[in-house]
Amino acid sequence: MSARLFIFGAGGHGKVAADCATEQERWSGIEFYDDRWPALDACAHWLVVGAGDDLLRQSREPRETFVAIGDAGTRLAWIAQLAEAGFPLATIVHPRAWVSAGAAIGRGSLVVAGAIVNIGARLEEGVIVNTGATVDHDCAIGRGAHICPGAHLAGNVEVGQRAFVGIGAAVRQGVRIGAGAVIGAGAVVVHDIAEGVTAVGAPARPTDKIEDGR
Numbered sequence: 490m491s492a493r494l495f496i497f498g499a500g501g502h503g504k505v506a507a508d509c510a511t512e513q514e515r516w517s518g519i520e521f522y523d524d525r526w527p528a529l530d531a532c533a534h535w536l537v538v539g540a541g542d543d544l545l546r547q548s549r550e551p552r553e554t555f556v557a558i559g560d561a562g563t564r565l566a567w568i569a570q571l572a573e574a575g576f577p578l579a580t581i582v583h584p585r586a587w588v589s590a591g592a593a594i595g596r597g598s599l600v601v602a603g604a605i606v607n608i609g610a611r612l613e614e615g616v617i618v619n620t621g622a623t624v625d626h627d628c629a630i631g632r633g634a635h636i637c638p639g640a641h642l643a644g645n646v647e648v649g650q651r652a653f654v655g656i657g658a659a660v661r662q663g664v665r666i667g668a669g670a671v672i673g674a675g676a677v678v679v680h681d682i683a684e685g686v687t688a689v690g691a692p693a694r695p696t697d698k699i700e701d702g703r
């Protein structure tokens with residue numbers, strides 16, 4: 490086992506990331522940082538030991554770090570800042586997820602238990618493939634995208650950066666989902682979805698009566 494893992498972001502997503510990292514048995518322990526510290530001093534049974542600035546001060550002796558922030562823009566901004574400061578960005582894959590040796594997982598990404606990433610799939614940095622989601626062959630998942638629990642992407646699907654594919658959604662092969670798009674829970678996506686659009690239903694259709702409710 491190597492040194493301790495630093496995790497920035499001590500909310501629900503941080504807790505899941507820490508749990509996956511523990512199961513991965515790659516790090517000797519976990520230290521959380523969060524800007525709500527010192528009011529927030531624990532995340533499940535792990536300690537929150539400082540705020541983001543305190544984490545950046547660790548750059549004298551940087552350890553592998555994971556950014557566990559749900560908001561994609563904030564997550565990517567922290568990944569960039571930490572990389573610039575010299576922190577190696579951890580990639581966390583739960584041992585009971587299955588990732589093909591022929592798939593590529595970008596730095597700072599998380600693959601949760603039960604997920605499958607098939608051959609030829611490419612995940613850029615800061616991607617989340619959440620519990621039980623499947624990313625089939627040759628999919629391309631852009632920076633900061635989130636494939637929510639139980640969502641299924643058929644082969645050759647493209648998901649743009651910061652896009653959000655909601656829980657239980659199904660996406661037909663070859664479909665392109667634009668950057669920043671939001672696919673509602675349970676949607677069935679059979680046509681391309683443009684950048685920044687929210688789409689819901691089966692078949693999924695763009696809707697303008699919805700605020701971004703992620």
Ligand SMILES: CC(C)(COP(=O)(O)OP(=O)(O)OC[C@H]1O[C@@H](n2cnc3c(N)ncnc32)[C@H](O)[C@@H]1OP(=O)(O)O)[C@@H](O)C(=O)NCCC(=O)NCCS
Pocket residue numbers: 619637638654655656671672673674675676687688689690698699700701702703
């Ligand atoms: C699509 C979504 C982003 C919209 O959120 P929102 O802006 O807060 O939308 P609201 O709840 O105000 O709903 C607005 C309307 O859209 C409908 N709607 C919302 N989500 C829907 C969905 N997934 N499918 C179909 N219709 C949906 C609502 O019924 C409502 O319609 P009405 O006014 O006729 O009753 C959200 O509902 C959603 O599906 N989020 C995914 C959550 C998720 O996957 N979480 C996992 C995190 S790990």
